[in-house]
Amino acid sequence: MRTLFTAVALGSALFVGSIAFAQSVDPATAVPLPEGFADDLAPNAVQDQRVRQYVYAKRIVDVSKTGVDNPELLLQPVLGQTSTSIMSDPKQACVMSKGGHILLDFGCEIHGSFRVEARDLTPSKNSVGRTVRLRIRFGESVDEANSEVGVKGAVNEHSTRDQIITVPWLGAVECGESAFRFVRIDLVDDDSKILFDSARAIFIYRDLPRLGQFRCSDERLNKVWDVSARTMHLTMQQFVFEGAKRDRLVWYGDFTPQTMTALRVFGDSKVLRDTLGYYARETWPLPKWMNGMPNYSLWWLITIGDIYRHTGDPKLVEEQWDYVKGLVQQLLPHIDENGKAGFESPFLDWPTNDNRPALDAGTHAMFALGFDRVAEMAKVVGDKDTEKIALDAAAKVRSYKPSNVGNKQAAALLELAGIQKEGESNVDVVAKDGPKGFSTFYGYYMLEALSKGGQNQVALDVARDYWGAMIDRGATTFWEDFDLDWLENAGRIDEATPEGLESLHGDRGAYCYIGLRHSLCHGWASGPAAWISANIMGVVPVEPGFKKVSVKPFLGDLDWFEGTVPTPYGQISVRCKKNADGTLDLKVDAPEEVTVL
Numbered sequence: 001m002r003t004l005f006t007a008v009a010l011g012s013a014l015f016v017g018s019i020a021f022a023q024s025v026d027p028a029t030a031v032p033l034p035e036g037f038a039d040d041l042a043p044n045a046v047q048d049q050r051v052r053q054y055v056y057a058k059r060i061v062d063v064s065k066t067g068v069d070n071p072e073l074l075l076q077p078v079l080g081q082t083s084t085s086i087m088s089d090p091k092q093a094c095v096m097s098k099g100g101h102i103l104l105d106f107g108c109e110i111h112g113s114f115r116v117e118a119r120d121l122t123p124s125k126n127s128v129g130r131t132v133r134l135r136i137r138f139g140e141s142v143d144e145a146n147s148e149v150g151v152k153g154a155v156n157e158h159s160t161r162d163q164i165i166t167v168p169w170l171g172a173v174e175c176g177e178s179a180f181r182f183v184r185i186d187l188v189d190d191d192s193k194i195l196f197d198s199a200r201a202i203f204i205y206r207d208l209p210r211l212g213q214f215r216c217s218d219e220r221l222n223k224v225w226d227v228s229a230r231t232m233h234l235t236m237q238q239f240v241f242e243g244a245k246r247d248r249l250v251w252y253g254d255f256t257p258q259t260m261t262a263l264r265v266f267g268d269s270k271v272l273r274d275t276l277g278y279y280a281r282e283t284w285p286l287p288k289w290m291n292g293m294p295n296y297s298l299w300w301l302i303t304i305g306d307i308y309r310h311t312g313d314p315k316l317v318e319e320q321w322d323y324v325k326g327l328v329q330q331l332l333p334h335i336d337e338n339g340k341a342g343f344e345s346p347f348l349d350w351p352t353n354d355n356r357p358a359l360d361a362g363t364h365a366m367f368a369l370g371f372d373r374v375a376e377m378a379k380v381v382g383d384k385d386t387e388k389i390a391l392d393a394a395a396k397v398r399s400y401k402p403s404n405v406g407n408k409q410a411a412a413l414l415e416l417a418g419i420q421k422e423g424e425s426n427v428d429v430v431a432k433d434g435p436k437g438f439s440t441f442y443g444y445y446m447l448e449a450l451s452k453g454g455q456n457q458v459a460l461d462v463a464r465d466y467w468g469a470m471i472d473r474g475a476t477t478f479w480e481d482f483d484l485d486w487l488e489n490a491g492r493i494d495e496a497t498p499e500g501l502e503s504l505h506g507d508r509g510a511y512c513y514i515g516l517r518h519s520l521c522h523g524w525a526s527g528p529a530a531w532i533s534a535n536i537m538g539v540v541p542v543e544p545g546f547k548k549v550s551v552k553p554f555l556g557d558l559d560w561f562e563g564t565v566p567t568p569y570g571q572i573s574v575r576c577k578k579n580a581d582g583t584l585d586l587k588v589d590a591p592e593e594v595t596v597l
Contacts, residue, residue: 049271050237054080054115055201057104061142061182062496067100074104078198080117087119087170093195101186103145104199105494108476109521111234111244112204113176114138114183117197118167124189130169133188137162138180140245140520141474141493141505145182152506153515158248164188172197177204179234179244179521181476181494206236211566212265214532217559221460221532224467228529231477232261235523240275243480243519250279252296253347256303257444258523260530263310267566276304277320286326294334294343297327298366305373308380311568312545317380325386328374328393331367335393339400341367348409349441350481350511358407365413368397376544404429409442412449427453434458435466440481443467444527451535457556459535463528473504478525480513493520537574539565546572548595551588569593 033042056077063071073094096102114136121132138161139145147154149162156162159178167173185199214225234244235258241247242254255275262272280290280300290296301324308317317324335341346363347353371394378387401421404411408430415426430449438446443466450459470482474494490504491497497506509518534540538552546567553576555561562575569591577585590596 053203058107059105062103064101069095097193098190103184109181111179113202115174117172119197120195122193124192131166132192132194135186137184139182143503144516145184153517158246208266211267214563216561228526229265232526244521246519252290253299254524256299257527261526264530264533298370301370314380317377339396357405358410361402361410362413365417368417408437412445415449431458435462440525447531456554477521480519480522
């Protein structure tokens with residue numbers, strides 16, 4: 001039976017006897033439709049790969065002085081089916097009437113929807129039938145949940161986070177999807193009233209266990225790891241979105257650091273492969289650049305090479321090889337006779353977007369990294385011609401050595417590519433002033449560059465200080481961007497901004513993420529988990545698929561750590577402890593197929 005499932009083409013329905021299976025991105029795990037529905041529904045049924053769970057709020061952030069009775073009852077679980085014996089009893093329900101509003105906190109950022117169930121109600125004279133209108137506002141911060149669209153960057157883009165819903169008597173309504181921690185409920189019509197049966201979130205996520213784990217003697221670093229993993233998990237939806245609230249799209253530059261975290265925490269997954277392959281081929285066929293951005297096509301090359309390094313699966317490369325070869329030919333004319341590589345309109349990240357020399361230097365380094373990956377993959381398919389083209393191109397690019405112009409993003413990429421201009425030190429530029437000048441997107445590459453340049457302790461301090469600072473101000477996921485200077489005279493995201501302070505969400509941000517438009521759950525910001533796995537735990541594949549691994553732990557000022565790294569053969573477990581005399585006790589437990597160096 002399983003063989004039959006895997007043979008089904010993407011997007012088709014499978015019939016075995018009288019059993020029909022819904023369309024699914026992964027036919028091998030498709031769920032059969034129930035008996036009596038298969039014949040009618042199967043050709044048009046598409047299976048959602050995700051899980052739904054009801055979640056009740058943990059606390060009430062704010063409630064109006066009038067118009068709300070018994071708000072604490074919204075924190076208590078219910079059966080999900082109104083009992084008609086108590087439906088009109090105002091003492092056994094949260095009641096909202098004229099001027100009423102309530103702001104709920106679900107404890108941490110989630111991705112999903114919101115469901116309101118009415119036990120009883122009094123409709124407005126303007127109601128259509130026996131209904132009540134409620135205004136529902138999602139917020140990644142308290143300030144966003146209290147916001148008005150158009151004020152301080154608050155938007156309804158990519159997901160509708162501010163909406164009016166109509167709730168029927170003895171009925172329920174769901175709204176969303178978005179990413180949020182806070183939900184504000186307002187009664188729209190003053191002459192109406194509602195007795196809530198419940199008001200709860202629907203947590204929607206992929207059921208992906210954390211195969212990679214990390215714990216250490218520093219609780220702050222543990223939180224950074226955990227929040228990194230959570231941030232990545234919430235962006236793994238139908239495909240790998242770059243942001244769970246916004247943009248809810250696949251962006252292939254963003255996808256590269258996301259991939260590294262996903263591989264190190266969740267291992268190989270179908271959603272990674274579908275995002276890399278199927279979605280890319282269907283939406284950005286050559287000669288288009290990925291997402292219309294030539295740098296993102298380079299990131300796509302680097303990403304597929306990274307996934308191959310971690311999985312060792314030749315089919316991954318074989319499936320993409322025609323596209324890879326075509327992309328190589330499209331990239332070659334962008335290397336001049338002196339070896340300088342670049343594009344007319346390059347892009348690294350938003351903070352560097354006005355620094356053309358930094359954009360050019362970073363892009364140049366990306367060419368070397370991309371052609372390195374092509375040369376490695378060419379060996380898998382036995383394409384010696386493309387391997388030589390890639391090796392020659394990488395060498396030519398490295399013969400030209402641009403300045404890092406004192407920019408951390410450019411310096412990080414040049415360090416990772418092994419390109420250094422005489423008289424300059426890339427790692428010194430990245431290390432200067434610790435996290436000053438970091439961005440959450442390129443933060444991953446900056447951490448990696450610090451480690452490659454022998455500055456692991458600096459990187460460790462940066463992870464604590466930069467990503468940890470978001471946690472200090474209430475973050476439960478990491479943000480689209482962040483600057484330590486934003487903290488000055490700013491409040492927290494998990495409370496309304498007090499008078500005299502500026503809003504850390506509404507009064508900060510730049511470029512396309514000004515104010516409340518700013519995404520507070522962005523997958524590219526999850527890089528610390530991947531960096532910790534490779535540079536603190538020190539587990540790095542020496543051969544594709546972890547057939548051989550190097551384990552070089554770094555404790556720095558930590559007393560101990562323990563954790564796991566997923567491989568195609570199972571998990572590698574590592575525990576390292578610092579002895580009183582400064583020596584290390586290291587224990588590594590690996591699957592028998594893995595050779596540990």
